[in-house]
Amino acid sequence: MDLLNLKRITDYEWELPKQEEMRVPGMIYGNMQIIEHLKEDVRLGKDWNALKQIANVACMPGIQKCSIALSDVHPGYGFPIGGVGAFDTEGVITMGGIGFDINCSVTTLKTSLKEEDIRKNAKSLLDSLFKIVPAGLGSTGKVRLNFHQIDEVLMGGAEWAVENGYGEEKDLEYIEEKGRVKDADPENVSEKAKQRQFKQIGTLGSGNHYLEVQYVAEIYDKEAAEVYELKEKDVVVSFHCGSRALGHQIGTDYLKKLAEATKKYGIKIKDRELVCAPINSEEGQKYFSAVCCGINCAFANHEVLTHLVRKGFKEVFPDEELPKFYSIGHNTCKKEYHKINGKKKLLYVHRKGSTRAFGPGREEIPKKYRKIGQPVLVGGTMGTCSFILRGTEKGMNATFGSAIHGAGRAMSRKKAKHQYRGDRLLKELENKGIYVRGHSMAGIAEEAPGAYKDIVNVVECMDKSGIAKKVAMLKPIINIKG
Amino acid sequence: MEYELLEHEADIGIRGYGDTIEEAFENGAKAMFSIMVDLKKVNSQKNVKIKCEAPDIEALFVEWLNELLTKKDIEEMSFSRFKVKINKNDLYTLKGTGSGERFDQKKHKAKIEVKAATYSGLKIGKKDEKIFIQCIVDV
Numbered sequence: 099m100d101l102l103n104l105k106r107i108t109d110y111e112w113e114l115p116k117q118e119e120m121r122v123p124g125m126i127y128g129n130m131q132i133i134e135h136l137k138e139d140v141r142l143g144k145d146w147n148a149l150k151q152i153a154n155v156a157c158m159p160g161i162q163k164c165s166i167a168l169s170d171v172h173p174g175y176g177f178p179i180g181g182v183g184a185f186d187t188e189g190v191i192t193m194g195g196i197g198f199d200i201n202c203s204v205t206t207l208k209t210s211l212k213e214e215d216i217r218k219n220a221k222s223l224l225d226s227l228f229k230i231v232p233a234g235l236g237s238t239g240k241v242r243l244n245f246h247q248i249d250e251v252l253m254g255g256a257e258w259a260v261e262n263g264y265g266e267e268k269d270l271e272y273i274e275e276k277g278r279v280k281d282a283d284p285e286n287v288s289e290k291a292k293q294r295q296f297k298q299i300g301t302l303g304s305g306n307h308y309l310e311v312q313y314v315a316e317i318y319d320k321e322a323a324e325v326y327e328l329k330e331k332d333v334v335v336s337f338h339c340g341s342r343a344l345g346h347q348i349g350t351d352y353l354k355k356l357a358e359a360t361k362k363y364g365i366k367i368k369d370r371e372l373v374c375a376p377i378n379s380e381e382g383q384k385y386f387s388a389v390c391c392g393i394n395c396a397f398a399n400h401e402v403l404t405h406l407v408r409k410g411f412k413e414v415f416p417d418e419e420l421p422k423f424y425s426i427g428h429n430t431c432k433k434e435y436h437k438i439n440g441k442k443k444l445l446y447v448h449r450k451g452s453t454r455a456f457g458p459g460r461e462e463i464p465k466k467y468r469k470i471g472q473p474v475l476v477g478g479t480m481g482t483c484s485f486i487l488r489g490t491e492k493g494m495n496a497t498f499g500s501a502i503h504g505a506g507r508a509m510s511r512k513k514a515k516h517q518y519r520g521d522r523l524l525k526e527l528e529n530k531g532i533y534v535r536g537h538s539m540a541g542i543a544e545e546a547p548g549a550y551k552d553i554v555n556v557v558e559c560m561d562k563s564g565i566a567k568k569v570a571m572l573k574p575i576i577n578i579k580g
Numbered sequence: 581m582e583y584e585l586l587e588h589e590a591d592i593g594i595r596g597y598g599d600t601i602e603e604a605f606e607n608g609a610k611a612m613f614s615i616m617v618d619l620k621k622v623n624s625q626k627n628v629k630i631k632c633e634a635p636d637i638e639a640l641f642v643e644w645l646n647e648l649l650t651k652k653d654i655e656e657m658s659f660s661r662f663k664v665k666i667n668k669n670d671l672y673t674l675k676g677t678g679s680g681e682r683f684d685q686k687k688h689k690a691k692i693e694v695k696a697a698t699y700s701g702l703k704i705g706k707k708d709e710k711i712f713i714q715c716i717v718d719v
Contacts (some may be wrong), residue, residue, distance in 0.1 A: 198696040263629030370699035
């Protein structure tokens, strides 16, 4: 297979032509720099390369239009990270397109504060948030569940949280899917998965999970910013985490079950991690239902965290309510209607390390934001910046309404740990006015800003290709690393 | 060398070496737990039994690692030493133990969490007279 011969459509859109067993072409949304980085991995003969993964996904039964990689693309397992694959009901649902951290999501909360208010109180706010939000490997939350209660979490999502005193009713409107997907049946989730989660609701996790207090550093789109009610110097709070151990175990359980199904239905896959089942088979539907449970678990987790962040904030700023701006999810498979050859069609859209980014008018978007498209929350690294983008009509047609989820790594964790030192990094960042605290110095080194792609460039590619447009840039003041 | 960590952009590859495949499995588990904790700080006070099976030896490795991760969360443990016995009938079956103690974020110098072992990069091989087995873990 010739992975190096990419066809330039525009400076920001590249096609990997359909060849051999590919059912559809690949499409990559990135500039020369990103494309060259991908090609380099192929030339070096690396065991894991994203172009091969894009091609592998394109070979799967039922894939529609193209196998997509967004500008934060890097090698994953099965799908590339930053990958999107949509399958019709004759197609498959695959583990490789969802992964082990189901509905790993970003929530952004608003404040009525300005940058200087936080600067004056940064250290006490950091202390307060660090104390109240359980994070890091092995941390447990204050909520304790049993088998009966966890089933309610898996069915209820954020609604469960609100009913149980975490978060508020009015938050729900501003969460993707209003905080609850319908097809979740806890019968399809193992006891082990539930048990693993008993103490993990309301915990942040580790690795690339974080909680950040940010300010709006720049506005690019005045009209959209007005609709989103964002002004320069406004302070917001964002956090990134997922369905915790429950999602990990659902992935683990179904890795095995889908391996059996792949064999049973005689589906040819190019990478073992792409294990799958026909969507309409019993195995496929059970997996989809389990994924929905994972999605709801993450929604509930985010709502409990929202409650904790509000509590932590109130200790320093008693009058702050922190209304929800929006919550979006990565690592999901969702039933959505999209236009294929002018006709509305039901698709199962897999987004691995990418997020939904619906354009204007879609009824899934909160009324307040509907006319300009949904907010797309893009998490940066702790030393650089994050972005708020908006979904577009072009994105609806080109990427099934999907956009990037973050900067995307450029360096392995192993290399980052050799190159950076956690304690030095913290000092450097503090000199820049960014207060970082983490549970592990090694973890901080692995997450060094230099280990990631340049987020400004990655976002620029989304904006220039028209997949999602820039609205605002956010800069960190406080960062808590899991 | 007992084990090594491999380069992977987003996640981490782990590889265990051994004179036997069983030893490679044991060292593979060490590699995985070395990502999460400082193995030297974890005492072997409690043994947790693991049983699993798979249609092939590679998949059995992933099963073994994932069972350990499940036990780590449910029993709130850190593991640092491992014992494995593998049999082959219709399926490959593994009986093993993970030894460690109750998880302690400070004492064990907790690092980052491994979410799961994956089929990605999964392979068995030989290097310098030793058998190795490897896969990518999701962090």
